Amino acid sequence: MILAEALLLGGMVLFVGGMVVAWTRPTAGGVRGSFLLGSLGCAVAAIQAVELLVTGTAPSLAIGFPGTTTGVPLLALSIQEDPLSAFFLLVVAVSGGAVMLASVGYVDRYVHERRGRLAGLCNLFLLSLVLVCTAGTVFLFLVAWEGMTLVSFLLVVHEHHEPENRQAGLRYVIMSHAAATGVIASLLLLAVGTGQAGWGGIAQGTARLSPWVRDGAFLAALGGFGTKAGMVPLHVWLPGAHPAAPSNVSALMSGVMVKMGIFGLLRVVLDLLGGGPSWWAYALLALGALSALVGVLYAIVQHDLKRLLAFHSIENIGIILMGIGAGLLFLNLGYPALAALALAAALLHTWNHALFKSLLFLGAGAAVGSTGTRDLERMGGLIRRMPGVALGFLVGSLAISALPPFNGFVSEWLLFQSFFAAFTTGSAGTEMTFSALAAVLALTSGLAAYCFVKAFGITFLARPRTPEAAKAAPAPRTLVAGMGILALFCLVLGVAPILALDLAGGPLRELTGTTLGTGVPFSVFSSLPGPGSVSLPFAPGLLALLLAGVLVVAWAFWRLRGAPQVAPGPTWDCGMDRPTPRMEYTATGYAQPLTRIFRDFYRPRDHEERRPALQPGWGDLSRIKRWAREIEDPVWRWFYLPLSQGTLHLARRTSRLQSGRIHAYLAYMFTTLVLLLLLVRVVWGGTP
């Protein structure tokens, strides 16, 4: 007991220490030390989380007012961890620790003079993330939540000399502000309704709330946490804000912070409300499928490397939301074991995404840092300049494309299995719904693979497209080390996902009342545990062994036949001139077929600059001097533009109310008061 508290407090103290060091000694050494302290803090927090998940010892700390005795229960501050918090704390700590380690060298090369501030803010950011996970009461959660938003805003506008970044930051802060309203409304509805401040107390009281209040809390949470998670159509801040931040911060935001939206959603919808009517589930499934498809379709046409990754975060959030929706639906239909399967997929994918997305952003950071551009078309050939980074990025690409034997495949496989499990419910509608969702998920992962062949290939392979890319500096060693840790996690959780599943047992029991399998814990080579006592038809450890075995046999075969002669030669040129970097496939060209197939969705706008034909009779092609394709997010066109125009229209209409007479305003206030009183009467009932 004491150990758990000491570990948690120790982690927090290390973060504070990191802050103090960075702000008091903003030298290169101080900044490095600050990042190392943050990394260490994450390691300590991770140990505490694992301890809780394995042994069940939870730290409990009360700050200031102890619980409800003060008479101001809502203001109670306490840190209280349950398995769900611990799982998310682990997610935060592993990725956070690796990113902080990678930042040590990354920021070394960062010529900016405000790096002390960056290091300090990063530590503060992690502290707020840890607090969001471990807060035991509504009030502390909200304080930590707002702190997290504020610090991340400061990090987004860290390079505020670029007007583009300022705009992204502004959009982020506006969206976050609106989202916070939802979060606050949702949690206060529940806290006030039940008269409790701690999670446990609220969870016990929510069953008595009226369906209206429950629906309201669900919708507010969906909007609030959904915005933070980057759910379509509330995602519009994300593709701007994540690229604007320094790359290590992007890794933290995209890898870790968006997961807090998922955490909040799970906390409110499943833990506090304990599930709900089936339309909640269908809403989550529909929004998840939409996010997954829109995210990946937009990712493919990006040629800004960090924007591309940001859109993939939206896609993966969609996948996680589908898992949560499936879990909710199974709970609603009375299949807690199947719900455990779907939620296990969601939880696992949450962690997996945190790992490979941080990894990919670190790799992107290295590429962007050494070439000075985020444009894919100006990179190329980096695999020879930074082989370690390329290998890490390759692992991340394989993982995010859901390819075995990496972790992304396992969580998507589990999700497919939970969709397939709908066939045991015997309801035609449910089966057809989940079959359609499986098709969507399959299309999504196929397109993700398409996108990452492009992202990796154009960035790291072939010849450098610009002089900057040709003389890109090699990546600092700590950056490669940080990426190595994450890549190792991606591989280990792909080969032995049972480790993560065992750790997720606690949260699953908390959310659904049951968990997966009853098999031997940490049995790496057996089939994965399934709902109830059946096991699922997949043994990832054996599969990895098989893959490795085949490779070893092939290698031994080569050895036996003697090493073959290897000679360099030119790339095939059709018997004409040697290919130049100008002739390589571009990112735009690579994605062009898709913009054509989904033309109605993308509605691309093409810009052409023409010149006179080089020779009379030459085709139309020779007259095109420059060609560019522009694709904008359709959600702007279909959702936000009508919304803003509608709002303006409404504002013009309501401006008539602004008469300027004091009596009128008093009358408005009076009407509001009367309505509010009526509302209170309706909502809380009671005898007349």
Next chain:
Amino acid sequence: MTSFATLALDLAAASALVTAWICLVHRRITALVDTYAVQSASLAVTEGLIAYLYSAPDLYLLALLTFVVNALVLPGVLRRVVRALRVNRMVNTYASVRVSALAGLGLLLLAILVVGPVVPYAEVSSAGLLPIATAILLIGFFLLISREKAVTQVVGLLVMNNGILLAGIALTYGLGLFVELALAANLLVLAIVARIFLARMKESFDHVDVDALRSLEG
């Protein structure tokens, strides 16, 4: 043996559905006509099997008729029309091929949803004959409204007709030979009329795109 016949019946009906879907993705008129011929053939097989299973000898005749008229004669006529009129041999569509195909799926779901409750009352208790027939009917209708050229619209009408035939047999396999005969004769006449109509149209307007008729509107 009966169970084997039932099985074959199911499969023949299903292949009629598959060919209806394939009609939706064709871009060449001749391929479309060929697919229609295959569909008619599988319809004939279905009818023959029903005749065998329910000992309804008059249905054998209908099967033969369907095979000769719908699978051989009508496609032959249509091929001649296409050749004789020298129409552009591509299918022009109002809805893209992909949208059409997905619409075809939607129509099957609709058919199942609507006809599903009636299935137990059908005379031929086999399989999903009634929903499949309804789906073929709807797909034929969709083909009729979503394709531009008169020849392709005729094929749509014929596919629809196949659907009606199948549905009629599924509901009451004793629809009566004479009704069927009348139906078949009707079809033949229809084909001839279509042939003449198309020829005249070609003569007058130099093409058979019904869209061009709109220019006649006051």
Next chain:
Amino acid sequence: MSLRVVGPMVLLLLEYAFVLAVGPLLLSLGRRVKARSQGRTGSPLLQPYRDLWKLLGKGAIYSDTSSWLTRWAPAVSFAALLAAVPLIPWLVLPAPLGYVGDLIVLVGLLALSRFIVALAALDAGSTFGGMGSSRDMWMGALAEPVFLLVIFAFGGPAGSTQADVIAARGVALGLGYLSPPLLLAVVAYVLLLLVETGRLPVDNPATHLELTMVHEAQTLEYTGRDLALLEWGQGLKLALMLGLLAALAVPWGLATTWGLLFLLAALAVTSLKLLGGHLFVSGLETRLAKWRLFRVPDLTTLAVVLAFGSLALTYVVGGGA
């Protein structure tokens, strides 16, 4: 070691030998059918084996702009395909080591194989490589939902996504296994097979014009043993897809009891099924012209419609695929 461990191991090795051997034969059979339909004699049936043997003994030339990825890609791609072999019941039910993974794992392994080759195709910086890579990847992406729906359509009634469980249900049901939903799922699967293995309306494996290539464009830069592995991999993939078709559509003939005679019979039946299946596919190819590239989405949409229709029909027909 007891027979319970050694038996399946020996059987697995036998299956590996069978699949590795039959792959090139399938390729040459397809070429032969095409040659005959064009009035040519065609190359001898055993030619691919000679080619492979020759290529395996040769050294390699690598483009001077390529990296370590090019050197590793053929082996990894081949290994991914090999790892998929135990997932399909070739001779006996249940498949030895069939519990390693189900059909969704198979989809993942095929995707891994494609991903690595497509990535390495960009390595040399050749325009053709990029073109083939882009085409192969988007076609693969569009084929993936078809694959999953087909798996659901076949697996739904059996209650499992594992190939040998589905096949076992078919064997147990006998002819009653056949049903309209099964027919629809099989047609959808055949369309999928055409896309996945790059057969004619989608891709022409015999083309020599770089601009029309899909898969071939990605192998332009390879020589010697690497080329051998990629060619062999093509045969292997064909064998995998056909073997899966045989197991799901016509599972009868798989041995359910152990014994030398049963095994030999199963070997004969499976070989016949694979060759027959490929004769059908090649025959189909000789009747088809290559479609325009952007007609491929129409094909995959039709396959989606068929597979989903199969699922929907299950509710009116009962039984199911």
